[in-house]
Amino acid sequence: MPAVELTNISKAYGATQAVRNVSLTVEPGELFGLIGPDGAGKTTLFRILATLLLADAGTATVAKHDVVREFRAIRNVVGYMPGRFSLYQDLTVQENLEFFAAVFRTTVRENYELVRDIYEQLVPFKDRRAGALSGGMKQKLALCCALIHKPELLLLDEPTTGVDAVSRQEFWHMLSTLKERGITIVVSTPYMDEAALCERVALLQTGQVLRVDTPAALRESYPWPLYAVRAARMHPLLQDLRAYPAAHSCYAFGETAHLSLAQPDAAAEAHLKAYLTAKGHHDVSVAPVPATIEDTFMDLLQTHHSAPVS
Template identity: 60%
Template sequence: MTEVSVREIFKSYGKVEALRGVSFEAERGELFGIIGPDGAGKSTLFRILTTLLVADSGSATVAGHDVVKEYNAIRACVGYMPGRFSLYQDLTVEENMEFFASVFGTTVEENYDLVADIYRQIEPFKKRKAGKLSGGMKQKLALSCAMIHRPRVLFLDEPTTGVDPVSRKEFWQMLGRLKEEGITIVVSTPYMDEASLCDRIALIMEGRFIGIDTPRGIVAQYGAPLYAVRADRRGGLLNDLRGMEELEACYAFGNEVHITAKQESAETERRVAEALAAKGYGDVEVRRIEPTVEDCFMKLSRR
């Protein structure tokens, strides 16, 4: 059953085109990820789906309701966590929870089991003002508030931005459990490593989806063999590699440079290593690697 359906959504702010024809569908109980850099149009899409903005053209339904005509019905059954921390900083953790529960006509006790995993971690600080929490705890509180009313569809706009790696992991574990409860989750993130934790992902770039598939499917589409290069000097490495004619793509990736060759050949590894050694690099290492979602993103975004 389709819980979220988006067709050819366009949205611009004056001359800036935020979304240029976006379509996707998410099934009930699916964890759908929208992956892309800042400014790609993720937040605009979330605001359209949560009925806060109206698209210039195109249509969308959430939980079977049209986002423009039946916005009241949608507002009653979705949970929304905006990208920016948006709770009352002068209220305590507990008061924020209670308030958002009552706004949705429920109580913290009623749905405690749903948020327990994450809320338990901030419960020791429940008398603390929300504004005095650390970044990770703020996000946990925001998420708890967004789902305290057991929403049918949960929209999380960059929930892990500014959260430490340990908390990020816990966050995703909890999303997995929510999914099992039958809650449909649409989540956006700029972190490519989180993409593999989603059921399906859409890669977004400059207001367009440049690929929608399972994380595995996206990676499988990569095609060309991918190599990671490292050497004792990093300065100049990227430029020197870009100067090699036989290479198609070169881009920095952490401490390494990822490259693909124009033509697949068993010689590529050796030739690149020799060329770099000739330029005076030491400890040159070139090895074949499996592409990640980020590599796919880099490749797709070049088109």
């Protein structure tokens, strides 16, 4: 049976539809990602799964427990790390950990093995108030507190937002270690590079699931010939590429523009260079590139925006 199962979950805040008919499953021991920008519905789904919010419609189960009827049982088997740092900022690192252990009627010593690798990085700061920690250290402390009762499922809502690149990398390494111990992990992120670290992901936009698949399958499903284009002036480059007669889509991608073509063109590089040179661009480079998850997301998003809302 799935560790998490959502069936036609919908939730509105007044006139704003935050989540619309979301259905997905997460298998036991899986590292599953909810991927999408702000406003996609990720936090609403987490709050429903953590039994902090009631859905307007649909059903959801966590570890075989219904989120409405069996919410108390769910709270004993779930570790939840919300997007905002929510620990007691006036308590020290050690005091926060001991407090959350006491809430779940356990002790730090009893489950120390589970958090040891993470907590050892916090030991030099154990007497420092949580509010005085750096972003990366707050992140590690919050993860320790979410794990201290040895949960079956971790719900992590954008845990790496606002922290430096090194801390992001360390955090995902910690998640890999926890997965090896059999813990099911559902993590949300707006970062497409982090999506590639999940076993499966759900791409979300405006409260709807665009697609659920593995990162590799998402990359391979991209249907258009794709090129990375660079020139001296980025803004006019994007405008001219979007006006290119054979263009399907074009958007900025780092220091280049990613251009997809509506049809294959064996001489696409030469045709593009001639077109851009005629438009007055200099230092033009054009190269075919493999699609990323972000390319697939942008393509699904374009299709989603052009489809009628049901």
